[in-house]
Amino acid sequence: MxxxxxxxxxxxxxxxxxxxxxxxxxxxxxxxxxxxxxxVEFDQTNNWILLERTDVKKENNTFSWNFKVKQPAEYVIQIVSNDELSEGENYAKVKIGAHEFKESLSKNYVINATKIVSEFKNRIQFKNTEKQRISITTDANFNKLRIIPHYKKPIGSGNYHQEWLTMHQSNEKQEALKRFKEAKLGMFIHWGLYSQAGGIWKGTKINNSPYPGPKVAEWLMYAFKIPREEYKKLAKTFNPDKSFAKNIAKLAKDVGMKYIVITSKHHDGFSLFNSKSSAYNMVDATPYNADIIKELYDACLKEGIDFGVYYSHGNDWMDGTDGNYANVKKVNDSLGIYTHPTGKNLWNPTKNTHKEYLQNKAYPQIKELLTLLPELRLIWFDGTGFVTEKQAFNFYKLVYDINPKVLVNRRVGYSFGDYLDAGDNKIPSASEKLEKYWETCGTTNNSWGYKSYDKDWKSPKELLYYFVDILSKGGNYLLNIGPDGKGNVPETSAKNLREMGKWIHQNADAIYGTSRWKIPNEGQEETLLEGTGHRAVKGFKRNFTSKDFWFTSKDNKVYVISLSNTEGDILIKSLRKGEGSVEQVKLLGSDKPLVWDQNKNGLKTTITSLPINSLGYALEITLKNK
The missing domain is CATH 1.10.287 (Helix Hairpins)
Structure with a gap:
């Protein structure tokens, strides 16, 4: 067997x-x-919503569809048609959820030589994947509707999310984030070769440059399409005062700023530190012949100020070729998507590939900074543009692997940041719900880099208002200075910051380590900042009354901030009886408790003995329970 x-x-x-x-x-x-x-590359079109005219509920010239969003994000709406729009058909009215708008239609671009695409300027923010309904009223003879993610906010594949989340939730990152949240106020510094020009090139102000694009001073090379070799010559005369680092650290401390972020490399590709990856740096290319990033780092640590660096990883006009523009445009053209050229060197790009730029300069320089600055607190990436999801993740992981205590901002790309920035000179609305901790970066005039003719300085009261508004909403304020080519901060800018700083130091308890209270403010409606250009055109007009208050909180204390220097009786309605049992009311800067009364109308007390020309005051309200 x-x-x-x-x-x-x-x-x-x-x-x-x-x-x-x-x-x-x-x-x-x-x-x-x-x-x-x-x-298999991730296909962005998987997240598109395509609505055919043949599959529609129609009533007269109104077309309606029900659909579901695959990924929450910011979207734009496009109409696709075979024919040019005739007279009388060049408008459409759109209703989607609570949003309703009417726009004229224009020929934005053509797909496959025949299909005409018209895109609406209004953007739609979908915050969930619930069922949606859209109606469009138009006489246009269209084929389909496309609802696609906005080009500035592409949706990722999700393949790296879990690995990123593990790093983001690590003890090191969370401790760093806690420290960052408590800091509240930081100094941003836009400074480099462009600072010598002061926003003027060969006698022409940057605002009068013949090309489209941002008119802020640090975009000088882009604004005038300066050839790389010609722009490089600026390095030969860049020789700032040796007292730069010490002066800047002292100013930040005087204002009450707890951290500094400086442009170690902006879009022009010049490095303010001693880089082995590129000779186009402060040590090798300038008569200064020293590492000014390391000098400022040392000065900040001496003053007890946290140090961070800005690094433009997506844009590099000196070595970053066209920023991957041609490759992205080729794909986008076939899909009928506009490829925005802003920030890309299309006038004098290098011959290398964008991938080679990342491998040979950007990744190595991040390693250099992390090695040079062992107590670095954050890296403020910028210029994402056409950085891919994998490349954005690589930057985040590179930082984490070398120093997990270093925070990374949103602009690294694809939601891989540890915290958000609301945008340049943008403050979110009190009603806006953000999924991460956030920061607003802002300017003291209307430019980031030094612009010699921009004298539109924000007053101490205006700067303080933005800061208090951000505080009450639970964010950080990263306030920018633009030193000149010698490293000197414009006198009015420094003076206004120090004036603001006097108030900050006196009312520090209402600022550092605080959180958003149950409501941010009472009184007048908020005055939102909508961007650098918005403030430049609209200016700032707001009167502060004794009925306007902003709130912060910490433990069992609520802080009530007023930007009025009017003395007399005040009533804080949000602290009426039943909204917390008050134990003590104190004016910060004074040891004497105030007499108060809490009733159904609010908390009533009397303000006296304010300093002359005070920017306002802050009250500390101690509650019996947290």
Whole structure:
């Protein structure tokens, strides 16, 4: 009788052969799967919503569809048609959820030589994947509606999310984030070769440059399309005062700023630190011949100020070729998506590929900064543009692997940041719900880099208002200075900051380490900042009354901030009886408790003895319970 031997009783040599074959088989399969995964690129069109005219509920000239959003994000709406729009058809009225708007239609671009695409300027923010309904009223003869993610906010594949989340939730990151949240106020510094020009090139102000694009001083090279070799010559005369680092750190401390972020490399590609990856840096290319980033880092640590660096990873007009523009445009053209050229060197790009720029300059320079500055607190990335999801993740992971205590901002790309920035000179509305902690970066005039002719300085009261508004909403304020080519901060800018700083130091308890209270303010409606250009055109007009209050909180204390210097009786309605049992009311800067009364109308007290020309005051309200 033939009996088959059990597998475990086989000859050992056979066992080894079989096991080896099995391992090789598994290994080969794994490699094939990996290769397959690497070849399959994430397709953004998977998140598009395509609504056909043939599949519609129609009533007169109104067309309606129900649909579901695959990924919450910011979207734009497009109409696709075969023919040019005739007279009388060049408008459409759109209703989607609570949003309703009417716009004229224009020929934005053409797909496949025949399909005409018209895009609405209004953007739609979908915050969930619930069922939606859209109606469009138009006489236009269109084929379909496309609802696609906005080009500035592409949606990622999600393949890296879990790995990012593990790093983001690490003890090191969370401790760093806690410290950042408590800091509240920081100094932004836009400074580099462009600072010498002061916003003027060959006698022409940047605002009068013949090309479209931002008119802020640090965009000098882009605004005038200056050839790379010509722009490089600015380095030969860049020789700031040796007292720069010490002066800046002292100013930040005087104002009450707890951290500093400086442009270690802006879009022009010039490095303010000693870089082994590019000779286009402060040590090798300028008569200064020293590492000014390291000098400022040392000065900040001496003053007890946290240090961070700005780094433009997506834009580099000196070495970053066209910023990957041509490759992205080729794909977008086939889909009928506009490829925005802003921030890309299309006038004098280098011959290398964008991938080579990342491998040979950007990644190595981030390593250099992290090694040079062991107590670095954050890296403020910028210029994402056409950085891919994988590349954005690589930057985040690179920072984490070298120093997990370093925070990374939103602009690294694809939601891989540890915190958000609301935008340049933008403050979110009190009703806006943000999924991460946030920061607003703002200017003291209307430019980031030094613009010699911009004298539209924000007053101490205006600066303080923005700061208090941000505080009450639970964010940080990163307030910018633009020193000139010698490293000097414009006198009015420094003076206004120090005036604001006097109030900050006196009312520090209402600021540092505080959180948003149950409501941010009472009184007048908020005056929102809508961007750098918005403030430049609209200016600032607001009167502060004794009925306007902003709130912060910490433990069992609520802080009530007023930007009025009017003395007399005040009533804080939000602290009426039932909204917290008051134990003590104190004016910050004074040791004497105030007499108060809490009733159904609010908390009533009397303000006296305010300093002359005071920017306002803050009350500390101690509650019996947290």
């Amino acid at each position: 033939n009996v088959t031997k059990p597998f475990f009783k086989m000859n050992p040599a056979r066992y080894i052969v079989v096991f080896t074959v099995l391992l090789v088989s598994i290994s080969c399969k794994k490699k094939i799967n990996t290769i397959t995964l690497n070849k």
